[in-house]
Amino acid sequence: MRIIVPDICGLGLSFEISGFRLLFALIATYMWFVTTLFSKEYLAHAKKKVRYYFFLAITYLATTALFVSADFYTTFIFFEIMSVASYICVIHDEKEKTLRAGGVYLAVAIIGGMVTLMGIFLLYHMFGTLTFEELRPLCLKMLGSGDADKIRNLFIAGGCILVGFGAKAGMFPLHIWLPMAHPVAPAPASALLSGIITKTGIFGLIVLTVYVFPASSVWGEVVVALGVVTMLLGGALAIFSVDLKRTLACSSMSQLGMIILGIGMTELLGEENTLAARGTLLHMVNHACLKLVLFMAAGVVVMNLHKLNLNEIRGYGRKKPFLKAVFLSGALGIAGVPLFNGYISKTLLHESIVEYIGILAEKGSPELTKYKLIEWLFLLTGAMTVAYMTKLFICVFVEKNVDADLQAKYDSKESYCTPLTAIVLGLSALVMPVFGTLSKITLDIIGDRAQGFLLAKELEHEIHYFSLENLTGGLISIVLGALIYLLFIRKVLIKDVEGRAEYLNLWPEKLDLLILFYEPLLMVIIPAVLGFICRCLDFVLDGLILFMRKTTHKQVVKKEHVPPKFYMSYIFGSIINRITAVAGFFAGEKVHRKKNYVLVLAGKKTLLDQTTKMVSASSAFSLMMFAIGIIAVVVYILVV
Numbered sequence: 001m002r003i004i005v006p007d008i009c010g011l012g013l014s015f016e017i018s019g020f021r022l023l024f025a026l027i028a029t030y031m032w033f034v035t036t037l038f039s040k041e042y043l044a045h046a047k048k049k050v051r052y053y054f055f056l057a058i059t060y061l062a063t064t065a066l067f068v069s070a071d072f073y074t075t076f077i078f079f080e081i082m083s084v085a086s087y088i089c090v091i092h093d094e095k096e097k098t099l100r101a102g103g104v105y106l107a108v109a110i111i112g113g114m115v116t117l118m119g120i121f122l123l124y125h126m127f128g129t130l131t132f133e134e135l136r137p138l139c140l141k142m143l144g145s146g147d148a149d150k151i152r153n154l155f156i157a158g159g160c161i162l163v164g165f166g167a168k169a170g171m172f173p174l175h176i177w178l179p180m181a182h183p184v185a186p187a188p189a190s191a192l193l194s195g196i197i198t199k200t201g202i203f204g205l206i207v208l209t210v211y212v213f214p215a216s217s218v219w220g221e222v223v224v225a226l227g228v229v230t231m232l233l234g235g236a237l238a239i240f241s242v243d244l245k246r247t248l249a250c251s252s253m254s255q256l257g258m259i260i261l262g263i264g265m266t267e268l269l270g271e272e273n274t275l276a277a278r279g280t281l282l283h284m285v286n287h288a289c290l291k292l293v294l295f296m297a298a299g300v301v302v303m304n305l306h307k308l309n310l311n312e313i314r315g316y317g318r319k320k321p322f323l324k325a326v327f328l329s330g331a332l333g334i335a336g337v338p339l340f341n342g343y344i345s346k347t348l349l350h351e352s353i354v355e356y357i358g359i360l361a362e363k364g365s366p367e368l369t370k371y372k373l374i375e376w377l378f379l380l381t382g383a384m385t386v387a388y389m390t391k392l393f394i395c396v397f398v399e400k401n402v403d404a405d406l407q408a409k410y411d412s413k414e415s416y417c418t419p420l421t422a423i424v425l426g427l428s429a430l431v432m433p434v435f436g437t438l439s440k441i442t443l444d445i446i447g448d449r450a451q452g453f454l455l456a457k458e459l460e461h462e463i464h465y466f467s468l469e470n471l472t473g474g475l476i477s478i479v480l481g482a483l484i485y486l487l488f489i490r491k492v493l494i495k496d497v498e499g500r501a502e503y504l505n506l507w508p509e510k511l512d513l514l515i516l517f518y519e520p521l522l523m524v525i526i527p528a529v530l531g532f533i534c535r536c537l538d539f540v541l542d543g544l545i546l547f548m549r550k551t552t553h554k555q556v557v558k559k560e561h562v563p564p565k566f567y568m569s570y571i572f573g574s575i576i577n578r579i580t581a582v583a584g585f586f587a588g589e590k591v592h593r594k595k596n597y598v599l600v601l602a603g604k605k606t607l608l609d610q611t612t613k614m615v616s617a618s619s620a621f622s623l624m625m626f627a628i629g630i631i632a633v634v635v636y637i638l639v640v
Contacts, residue, residue: 002070009077014131016070020281020453023446024067024199027288031196032060034424035188038296041421042188042303046092052186055088059192066200072120072130072161075207076113079164079200083109086197089189090181101180104514107522108177112167116204119160123212126153136211143216158212158219165204168197170253171260172230176514179237182249183308187299190245194252195291199284202259206280209267210455220267227264228377231257235384239489240507242310244298244396247388248291251334254381255287258349261378265352266454275355275463277456278447279348285446286333286341289431293330296425297323301396304416310392310503315401319411322422324397326429331389333432335481336382336474338466341435343474344443347465350378350473379477386481391489395503402500439465 006012017025036056043049062082069075087109091102124130127138142150167174178198182190205223213219234254241247262280266273300323307313317324333340336347353375360368401407417425435442448458464470494501510516 009073011073011130013074013077014070015065015068015074017068018453020450021068023285023450024196024203025064027285028060028063028067028196031192031288031292032056034292034428035191035296037424038191038299038421039186039188041418042186042299043092046186048092052089052092055085056189058085059089059197063197063200067203070131070133072123072132072207075204076117076120076164079116079168079204080109080113082197082200083113083168086189086193090185090193092186092189093184095184098184101177101184105177105181108167108174112164112174114164116161116164119157119162122153122157122160126150126157132207132211136214139212140214143213154212155219158208161204161208161212165201165208166226167201169201169205169260170198170230170234170256171201171205171226172233172257173513173517175230175234175253176512176518178253179241179246179249180514182252182295183243183245187245187295187302190249191292191295191299194249194295195288198252198256199288202256202263202284205260205263206454209263210453213267214455215267215270217268220264222264223267224261224264224374227257227259227261228374229257230254230260231381232377232384233257235381235388237507238388239384239391239484240493240505241388242503242505243308244301244310244313244392245295245308247392248294248298251294251385251388252287252291254385255283255290255334258346258378258381259283259287261374262349262352265349265356266456269352269356269359271457272355272359273352273454274451274456274459275348276352277451277454278459279345279350279352281450281454282443282447283342283345283349285443286345286435289428289435290330290334290342293326293425293428293432294334296428297327297330300417300421300425310395311402314395315399315407316410317397318400318407319413320397320416322426323416326425327397328393329429329432331393333436335386335389336477338471338474339436340432341439341443342432343436344439344465346382347470347474348463350375351470353378379473380480382474382477383480383484386478387484387489390481390485391503402502 001017003015003017004012005014036053039052039056043052046052059082062078062085066075066078066082069078083106087102087106090105091098120130123135126142127135129135129138139154142154145151163174167177170178182193185193209219209223231254234250234252234257238247238250238254241250259280262276262283265276266280269276301313301316302308305313305316317327329340333342336342353371357368357371357375360371401410444463493504493506495504496502497504
């Protein structure tokens with residue numbers, strides 16, 4: 001069903017309610033409902049709750065509208081509304097660290113959005129439409145035309161659009177906001193940021209790939225490369241992190257990288273993209289459900305301890321079987337353990353890579369080795385997920401705190417959440433095993449209803465998720481993950497500090513892209529370059545103004561001529577001239593007036609009218625410069 005609202009924001013708004021769009025609108029509604037219930041206890045003692053709920057509602061409306069948008073213009077408008085409104089939720093406590101993280105989040109969102117808008121304008125200039133379905137045949141025709149200039153312009157437009165959506169999806173190298181914003185935001189907001197708001201970026205990447213670059217192997221290769229780097233870097237950052245919510249945030253980056261990889265495989269497989277499309281779609285759904293549970297479980301820890309460092313919250317959940325079961329459900333799901341939901345979607349993504357490897361092998365393509373490596377990197381990322389989730393679970397729910405008194409306090413029987421929060425957590429955690437064990441009547445039906453948006457064909461045969469072949473990939477990741485945990489995390493990242501075993505973050509700060517690249521670029525290099533350019537322009541303009549004051553705008557005043565209106569200046573100036581002449585004569589000097597005081601006094605009078613004259617001169621000069629600019633544009637259009 002198509003809904004068009006004309007004349008709003010210039011081009012009007014258009015919406016379409018279909019399988020994929022309706023699915024994620026419903027998921028957004030589900031997540032907002034659950035997190036709002038959880039927020040009741042989490043923010044019970046917080047200030048400015050009305051402001052938080054107000055902007056939370058605006059974020060929900062914008063996010064839902066974005067998922068049902070039918071053209072890039074509508075998508076962009078609600079994308080920006082969502083970004084600004086969610087910023088208020090991120091900085092809720094307004095602490096210094098929070099404001100800095102929120103500033104980075106907002107800067108990435110706004111700058112990325114403006115670059116995306118440039119790409120949207122280019123698309124509209126090339127095709128005269130921004131509707132997804134109308135763009136696909138036009139772009140397909142252009143890509144097949146062989147016109148290098150047009151294809152280059154299309155890739156420039158696509159690259160600009162990719163910046164904004166990729167930034168929201170946590171894609172490397174625009175991921176810098178994600179590890180910063182999650183730890184400082186309220187846990188319910190973190191669940192939404194990770195679970196559903198990042199999916200708006202994925203939505204944009206899907207549209208861009210499927211409808212603007214259909215059957216483009218070059219674009220597919222780029223997306224695959226970005227996905228691989230994102231998932232590996234996110235996994236590595238999560239392993240090194242010693243902050244509970246930061247670890248989950250980096251985990252989101254890693255899982256989003258898998259989804260981006262799936263989008264690239266959807267492009268490369270062409271008409272045989274069913275497994276890749278279903279894997280991408282279902283991992284989006286599963287990741288939303290998983291991060292909802294994991295961030296809410298982390299929120300229970302935070303609202304009781306107001307701490308996030310693993311060494312400080314260590315052992316908190318040892319005597320809390322309900323919270324342990326909830327967190328374990330999310331941990332097993334995201335780790336891809338069989339019988340939990342994450343295993344289903346990861347299996348599909350893995351099998352899509354294997355399918356493409358088979359196609360390359362039949363063709364004898366030199367790309368075969370590269371994609372075999374990508375397959376193993378995918379399994380390695382799954383292993384890293386197993387390792388860091390094992391670290392979190394053992395640290396919080398198995399190990400004892402090194403401080404015996406603190407551990408005794410943690411083990412006390414005091415209530416740590418209200419019955420409402422417990423119901424919300426329990427029901428949300430049930431989704432993981434239900435989806436994992438009953439995938440035929442849950443995830444497969446979701447895939448059938450929504451995969452059309454990715455232009456995937458229906459399955460030609462039933463998928464046996466628990467066949468030995470499919471189980472092998474998951475088991476490889478689990479075994480490798482156990483080895484990473486035992487040999488690296490336990491041996492390298494846990495050290496004795498003053499006789500106590502502590503988790504260490506050995507990730508070098510210098511490798512932080514924000515510190516290494518973005519801050520020097522945005523705060524030092526670009527201001528310096530723009531300042532130099534402005535000084536040069538200022539020098540040139542000053543010279544031009546001076547030249548015109550001496551030529552076209554020259555003010556001519558004869559030395560001995562006094563305008564008639566300066567009567568008082570003439571009288572008093574003449575008297576002073578005579579006095580100075582007489583004084584000079586008696587002093588033995590030659591009678592020579594160095595100054596004509598008539599003109600001096602006339603000049604003083606002139607100052608009274610200077611403001612009006614300057615305005616007139618400036619207006620004339622501005623009009624002249626405007627005319628020169630128009631001439632330059634006309635010449636450019638005629639020549640180029």
